[in-house]
Amino acid sequence: MQNITDIIEAYLKQILHDEKTIEIKRQEIAQRFDCVPSQINYVINTRFTVEKGYFVESKRGGGGYIRIQKIVVLDSHDLLDEVSSWIGDHLTEQAAEDYLIRLMNEQLLTRREAILIQSLLQKESLPMAVEDQHRMRAHLMRTLLQTMKRL
Amino acid sequence: MQNITDIIEAYLKQILHDEKTIEIKRQEIAQRFDCVPSQINYVINTRFTVEKGYFVESKRGGGGYIRIQKIVVLDSHDLLDEVSSWIGDHLTEQAAEDYLIRLMNEQLLTRREAILIQSLLQKESLPMAVEDQHRMRAHLMRTLLQTMKRL
DNA sequence: ACCTCTCTGACCATCTTTGACTATTGTTTG
DNA sequence: CAAACAATAGTCAAAGATGGTCAGAGAGGT
Numbered sequence: 001m002q003n004i005t006d007i008i009e010a011y012l013k014q015i016l017h018d019e020k021t022i023e024i025k026r027q028e029i030a031q032r033f034d035c036v037p038s039q040i041n042y043v044i045n046t047r048f049t050v051e052k053g054y055f056v057e058s059k060r061g062g063g064g065y066i067r068i069q070k071i072v073v074l075d076s077h078d079l080l081d082e083v084s085s086w087i088g089d090h091l092t093e094q095a096a097e098d099y100l101i102r103l104m105n106e107q108l109l110t111r112r113e114a115i116l117i118q119s120l121l122q123k124e125s126l127p128m129a130v131e132d133q134h135r136m137r138a139h140l141m142r143t144l145l146q147t148m149k150r151l
Numbered sequence: 152m153q154n155i156t157d158i159i160e161a162y163l164k165q166i167l168h169d170e171k172t173i174e175i176k177r178q179e180i181a182q183r184f185d186c187v188p189s190q191i192n193y194v195i196n197t198r199f200t201v202e203k204g205y206f207v208e209s210k211r212g213g214g215g216y217i218r219i220q221k222i223v224v225l226d227s228h229d230l231l232d233e234v235s236s237w238i239g240d241h242l243t244e245q246a247a248e249d250y251l252i253r254l255m256n257e258q259l260l261t262r263r264e265a266i267l268i269q270s271l272l273q274k275e276s277l278p279m280a281v282e283d284q285h286r287m288r289a290h291l292m293r294t295l296l297q298t299m300k301r302l
Numbered sequence: 303a304c305c306t307c308t309c310t311g312a313c314c315a316t317c318t319t320t321g322a323c324t325a326t327t328g329t330t331t332g
Numbered sequence: 333c334a335a336a337c338a339a340t341a342g343t344c345a346a347a348g349a350t351g352g353t354c355a356g357a358g359a360g361g362t
Contacts, residue, residue: 025340025341037340059341062339
């Protein structure tokens, strides 16, 4: 955890732990952590994705900003449908993992369940061409979500 | 015990004697013991395998690491191996269900876990020729059993 | 000699960091 | 008001920083 990305991620998440939304100035954060501004984009693109449960907006120009919001879903049924709709026809291993973590955070899956499922969705478990893997993984994930709705 | 592999193994295990997890930088350890970095991979691949009771994760790139965890071994290990050996290369939906029920009866799976897994192993979840389905199902089931051994 | 385990290094894969260039929005000037 | 200018943020590809793989050389035992 000595790389800047992780440090900035931790900083932002620590604030988001209390606040629901955080609004930053890219340049300011870059200066505070002594890195180039585009580093902030990297942090956001890799750590604050929709899969991980964040919604990001920004504006350029004078008074510009980057706003990060935790996505709050009230009803678990809705979350399952929503995740289902996000998935589409293709799903990478990383995205699948992010969704599982998300479901875990929302207490819709136990840690153990998430691990078991993740092991079935990893590429080693899907012996086929990468394209087909992604299709298959999406299919399995959707099946899972549907099943969860009935439990 | 004069070869580097054994020395590094001993060093890591000594730490793992107190800590449950250890996180190292490959390059750093290589330097400390004056060997090439890939030597560390050799040590890990031969001395810290799942069979020997360790779980290893790693990350590349800046801030990369190798993390080794001791796994708590269940006494149900044998049953999992046994079921694993029964499965073979092909597994029908019915057989899979039977195995899941068996694991449930042995309290190695909760009812909910069994249902979730069953939904992923049913034929509707495996859109492919029946022959391939059976192969795929066997593969997934074996993966599952392996994963359960580390939980 | 032969076999197995160890060790090494060249090459590969993945994640992070940086910076030049681009795009957008707000402000000032002619 | 339109054009220039200023202030932001975004993109992308290259460089940097790690760890992974694999085949072949080396070492030790039978």
